[in-house]
Amino acid sequence: MKRKNKETTSKARETPHEADVAEILKKLQAQGLKRTQTLVRLLKFMATERRPHTLVELAASQGLEERNPVTLYRMMIKLERADVVRRVNLRERAQHFELLLPGSVPDYLVCTKCGDLKQVETPPEIDTLKNLVTETTGWKNLRHELEFFGICPRCTA
Numbered sequence: 001m002k003r004k005n006k007e008t009t010s011k012a013r014e015t016p017h018e019a020d021v022a023e024i025l026k027k028l029q030a031q032g033l034k035r036t037q038t039l040v041r042l043l044k045f046m047a048t049e050r051r052p053h054t055l056v057e058l059a060a061s062q063g064l065e066e067r068n069p070v071t072l073y074r075m076m077i078k079l080e081r082a083d084v085v086r087r088v089n090l091r092e093r094a095q096h097f098e099l100l101l102p103g104s105v106p107d108y109l110v111c112t113k114c115g116d117l118k119q120v121e122t123p124p125e126i127d128t129l130k131n132l133v134t135e136t137t138g139w140k141n142l143r144h145e146l147e148f149f150g151i152c153p154r155c156t157a
């Protein structure tokens, strides 16, 4: 890996959401969380690998290998409280966590047989619904969580 990238042409693939991570760290520090190496690595990993992860996966991720899962779990709880990660309900015993990045939250199809996960485009109707709810309730900064459960093509075959 290069340490400094000049002008990257293929942004989406190369840039590990540095700006997003920096912003999240700023927010966390404002809330009194310490900027530790583990925290920075964790956020970078979650920003780059944008999908729900179990703690086991995270503990085994690069740079975090020797971390204690309990420490990781405690950190995750703090991040959840700070609205930086969300817990994704995948109907499995293991908890999954996903980083909340600016913009829309990805929605998922979840296979109830093999646990496979597929990101799906959020239907535009959801935004219409969100706006309607904002108007009728006066609540602000709404976000939604949507998971579709079903059987994937591989398990159907």
Ligand SMILES: [Zn+2]
Binding pocket: 111, 112, 113, 114, 115, 116, 151, 152, 153, 154, 155
């Ligand atoms: Zn399946």
